[in-house]
Amino acid sequence: MTQVGALEAKAMARSGGRHLPVWLIGWVLAAVILILRFGGEALRLQFADPDNTMWLVSVRDVLAGQGWWDNIQHRLAPPDGTSMHWARWIATAIAAPIALLTPIFGQATAEVIVAFAWPLTLLAIFMSLIVSICGEIGERDGLRTEASVAGALVAALAFPTTAKFAPGGFDHHSVEIILALAGVLCLMKMASSPRLGAAAGAALGVAMATAAEGVPFVVVGVLAAGLLWVFNPDVYRKGLTWLGLGLAGSSLLMFLAMVPPSRWGAAVCDEMSTPFLGFGLAAGGVAMLLGGALPLALTRNVGGRLAGAAAIGGMSVVALWLLFPMCSSGGYSAMSADMKTYWLAQIAEARDLGQLTADDPSMLLDLAGAAFAGLVAAGFYLHKRWRSAEGWILLAFFVAGWAILVWQVRGSFFATAFAIPFGAWGAVRARQVWQSGRVPAGVLLFAVAAMTSASAMWSAAGEQLKPRVFSSATLVDYKDRKASSEACVAPEAYASLAVIAPGVMLNDFMLGPSILQRTPHAAMAAPYHRNGEGLMTMITAMRSSADAAKPIVTQSSADYVIVCAALPETEFYAKHPAGEVAANATLSSLLADGTPPGWLEAEPLENTPLKLYRVVR
Structure with a gap:
């Protein structure tokens, strides 16, 4: 049997006279890395991926009694809602331990526990x-x-x-x-x-x-x-x-x-x-x-x-x-x-x-x-x-x-x-x-094979390559934009929005999952292809002039319009205006600048980059 050196020594670590399973070593290492990187966000139920946010919304629907075969997200693009294509059995499997833990810890804490335990x-x-x-x-x-x-x-x-x-x-x-x-x-x-x-x-x-x-x-x-x-x-x-x-x-x-x-x-x-x-x-x-x-x-x-x-x-x-x-x-x-x-x-x-x-x-x-x-x-x-x-x-x-x-x-x-x-x-x-010892450069071969097999090495190489691909000014601008964009979906951004009288939000689609997670409101748009009608209603309105957008918004179910100027969506809609509309005359640009048309009335929000407007009919 060959010697396996340091790697096998790790696998042969003993506990109570028994060998630790090899997979357990990898699991502990990966879990520690992931908890250090994502644990703080998970404690706040803050998700970088909107899909995780939307899954939690679906889980809460199951806990609230929504049926097994009812895969409609009723608060997304009401009144009809949006039929989601996600497997109901996963939402139910996540909901089950939350339901068991809720009588002991309360639902909020139970969700946090399962946010760690499930993955x-x-x-x-x-x-x-x-x-x-x-x-x-x-x-x-x-x-x-x-x-x-x-x-x-x-x-x-x-x-x-x-x-x-x-x-x-x-x-x-x-x-x-x-x-x-x-x-x-x-x-x-x-x-x-x-x-x-x-x-x-x-x-x-x-x-x-x-x-x-x-x-x-x-x-x-x-x-x-x-x-x-x-x-x-x-x-x-x-x-x-x-x-x-x-x-x-x-x-x-x-x-x-x-x-x-x-x-x-x-x-x-x-x-x-x-x-x-x-x-x-x-x-x-x-x-x-x-x-x-x-x-x-x-x-x-x-x-x-x-x-x-x-x-x-x-x-x-x-x-x-x-x-x-x-x-x-x-x-x-x-x-x-x-x-x-x-x-x-x-x-x-x-x-x-x-x-x-x-x-x-x-x-x-x-x-x-x-x-x-x-x-x-x-x-x-x-x-x-x-x-x-x-x-x-x-x-x-x-x-x-x-x-x-x-x-x-x-x-x-x-x-x-x-x-x-x-x-x-x-x-x-x-x-x-x-x-x-058969290959003179064997140590180099081993080093290259070991390093290239690890994704972490490639991530580090990518970071080293960035300054050679992009200027320092571009990288600084990107980091600033990213931080500002993340503030649009931070939990604290929705505290004042949650106490506004409930209604339907015509919203930037990246705000949709967070609106559904953190407020009682409904959202018109979210980043899902099944949400076609709600998405296109919002996108068409945002790309249009204020006059052209008015009938689109007022004939929809929207009670409010909400935007976050730091999201990439704002710039995208300005760069892709409908017809001959000037970029700075699109509804998206006007709302991001805080200059709404007369048929939208500003609603004050505190400690948030979100801008909310009530639809005046």
């Missing part, structure tokens, strides 16, 4: 899964222990991913990461334990039902298992059948649980619905057919199996396209061109990788550096281990993560998560080469 518990599950996957990747080189320990340390520093598990992290993406990793691990173990194929299928089915981001992982999971069957049918036939059963079964159960009978015929493309059920049943059915129902004549050789798989898979794709053509463009298929131009263009995380590279190359290192290094490590791993099923399974999910990242940079947390095992293997393999 950090998920972090423990994430760490356990990623360490196990790292062990599987290191096994072929006799490096299971070393790769597991390295994986725990690399994962603890994988900030694009671990940030999803930070205190205050109510967002569903942490659950999606866990379900995808569970699918990977079960697929890796499917050869020795075929019934784990059912667990893999169930995990992927639940991931798809939870959010549309799960669909690519269903695709690559079935594709990877199918290809393993093509090249090694005796080993993977049973596992592939179980995979199909688990996927089809979980898709059906989640559909029945999450979709009310009244909406079974609704073909929506961004949440669990008939198209998602059809996809889960089709993919599961293909897996079951390949695993046990194809004629023997078609499965005697690789060519026959490949042809059979391609034919059945192709027919399934065609059938799904014919049944649900509206979903061929993805979850944003129903979004209008104006929404894409005037709203989606303002969402930084919705940029594609090319846009990010053009806008801020230093941010590319921060978000994608470890994922790039993971690709290099994956290439080295599979170069001489091309028979490794574990490597190909992980690579399939890694490629899916990269596809999401290229499409929208928010996918960085998926790509980084799947890069961790390859990066950890690269570090311990380079260390092994260094210790062997």
Whole structure:
């Protein structure tokens, strides 16, 4: 057995005569980092990501008695409200411990406790899964222990991913990461334990039902298992059948649980619905057919199996396209061109990788550096281990993560998560080469592999690159703007707003989640594509002249108009005025300057950058 040095010494730390689990070391390190960074904000229930704010609002709705199948956010764009595409089971799972703790601590304190307990518990599950996957990747080189320990340390520093598990992290993406990793691990173990194929299928089915981001992982999971069957049918036939059963079964159960009978015929493309059920049943059915129902004549050789798989898979794709053509463009298929131009263009995380590279190359290192290094490590791993099923399974999910990242940079947390095992293997393999003395520059190889596997190093490199990309004046201006913008959503900014007579706010969309969290008011706009009518009412009004905006606002349900001049939205609407309106004559500019038209009456607020105006009808 090889020596593992300092890394293994950490893993072998004893407590009561028993070894500490390797994943626990990574969890403690990551938890300490995240608590130090985000704990203060979580204590105040202040969230940098508006999605976490909106999830808390949804949780409070559940606690207030809103029904399981009532996924309407009734205070967003009233009177009809906004149908949210988020999985109700997550809001209910978060609400349950808050309900249990409320009689003891009160709801406010219970929410804070769960704001720490929920994401950090998920972090423990994430760490356990990623360490196990790292062990599987290191096994072929006799490096299971070393790769597991390295994986725990690399994962603890994988900030694009671990940030999803930070205190205050109510967002569903942490659950999606866990379900995808569970699918990977079960697929890796499917050869020795075929019934784990059912667990893999169930995990992927639940991931798809939870959010549309799960669909690519269903695709690559079935594709990877199918290809393993093509090249090694005796080993993977049973596992592939179980995979199909688990996927089809979980898709059906989640559909029945999450979709009310009244909406079974609704073909929506961004949440669990008939198209998602059809996809889960089709993919599961293909897996079951390949695993046990194809004629023997078609499965005697690789060519026959490949042809059979391609034919059945192709027919399934065609059938799904014919049944649900509206979903061929993805979850944003129903979004209008104006929404894409005037709203989606303002969402930084919705940029594609090319846009990010053009806008801020230093941010590319921060978000994608470890994922790039993971690709290099994956290439080295599979170069001489091309028979490794574990490597190909992980690579399939890694490629899916990269596809999401290229499409929208928010996918960085998926790509980084799947890069961790390859990066950890690269570090311990380079260390092994260094210790062997066969490579003169072995110590340099180890140092490079170890550093590039850690996202923290790439973040530091990005910070060093910023002064070379942007002038010092630009960086200072950015920091000032960022601080001013953050003040717009700080808890104290809403204290005086909360005591104003309740009404509907026509608001900058970034204010929407905080208005719903911290006041009794309703909001017209929030940063969600399902909020199309409310968003476009607000955006059209803000881009228009005062005279043109008047009928838009007065004919809406708005009682107030509220803005925060420091938000980037203000400048965006001025730069994109409607028609021939001058930038400084847009309603957004007028309100930011404190010069409202006569049909808006200023309402004084104290100790806040928010500006509130009552609509005069």
